[in-house]
Amino acid sequence: MDKQRLSGCIKSTATLIAGAIIYSIGTQCLISPANIAPGGAVGIALMFSYLTNLPVGGLTLMVNIPLLILAWFFLSHRFAIRTGITCIICSSFIDLIVAPYFPMYGGDRLISSLYGGIVIGVGMALIFLAGSTTGGSDIAGYLLRKKWPHISIGRFLMMIDGIILSSSVLVFHDIDAALLGLICLYAETKVIDMILYLSSASCKVLIVTQHPQQICTQIIRNIERSATIISGKGAYSGDDTNVVICTVRKSEFSDLKKINEAADENAFVMVTETNQVFGLGFRNFSEAIS
Template sequence: MRYISNNEKIKNFLLLIIGAIIYGIGASCFVGPANIAPGGAVGIALMLNYLTNLPVGALTLTINVPLLILAWRYLSHRFAVKTTISCIVCSVILDYLITPNFPVYNGSRLLGSLYGGILIGIGMALIFIAGCSTGGTDIAGYLLQKKRPDVSIGRALLILDGIILTFSIFVFHDVDAGLFGMASLYAETKVIDAILYGYDAGTQVSIITKEPEIITQHIIDDLERSATIINGKGGYSDKELSIVICVVRRSEFSTLKSIVRESDDKAFVIVTEATEVLGLGFKNIAELN
């Protein structure tokens, strides 16, 4: 496992706190008052809050509990622990800091959905950079992909969030709830994409390095992914070198950069946004026409 310094731990924790605050403002001050459920566990929690008036943070954490147990059993213990910490932090900040102290936006419903989606997206991006996850449909998507490797995470999340948006129409007795929810979800995903790179499209990273085995082993251990090592030769130096090629998702890219920096700070890294990724863990190549 990659050693994480105390400074990096502090930085990641601060990013988690800041991300949770921004995430909570978007959910509690903009999306919630507009009766919008933009997918994810927080979307389900907002619908339950509308029906029961129970705290949104506590409901979000409760919804995540069975998913976290499944993540512990079927995904990885490290992922489950980090996601649990993230969920607890987000829930506590939402219920005890944001909801009691921040004013709600009661203006245009469209603006509320867009600004809420943007803030939630920024918050989630910072949480992803910290190496954590907000749980909810993220866990459900990974679990589905574990069971059905041919189903991409992007498609799984689209299906799950679509179901939540459809239910919101009946819970709020308002077709606009689903439509504004779609607008909010679109803004959220676009902001995340802009900050962290594409979602299931993926990011291809080519690493020219003298430490291919170390970097590849960290990719396997820390990201639970694999990589391809290609032998090459420098055109100017005429020295033997290796190229490590890896494709990761948005929530993994920050960790990959840290792996490269700590393994070989003289590595040459080329990052390319892959508009389509085919194969195990992404889109099934059999789906091609």
């Protein structure tokens, strides 16, 4: 069990570092030279960097610090710590490794925005697979939803990124900045979705196990979601068993896999991609017709 946990920890750390490096390359080498701000904390940092010539990584961390403090008090200590560590790693890679030693792309801005979005999307997907996020809009979206729970996180993210894209026109004095930023954001989102469950925002997981309560306890404690336990009987063996039903977001699935592997290596797991989920922690039922 200890070896399994150690192996999982090493794998997660390696995935996080790989994602942070790829994310940093896309941001510094492709997006920064094109003078576009594709949403999120890094978009704000890119605009301030353009105005002040300060390093992008340090500015990104400065933008995230107040959000992380709010996340500590109003969301989850675990989420704030994990996201904070990721922010520090990404910011350090941007300023200390990528900026001094990697070449900057100086070609067509359309190519820069498109491939920048693809590269950043790959990096963010790996970070999600490691069970973390890059902060920024994600934190702001969750915080705003605490205040206005009837509005979905997706809509909050659209509003936040829309404000950042609109502001980039004023900062860069170029309407193309917003249009190219939108292309970058679209490419980034599509790549993340393609890597994580082929465009599904969430997934439904059915776990046939002899240890349902242990799995559910860890789901509640570590992912901060709930689950449903259904009693069943094996058709072939005739033995009593249990089925745990849980729905999680794409960035939370790697944590659920670790929980299941640690609790019951012999569990039978079925994963179904879900395009829409309504209910507590996801979208409201009123949004089904919007």
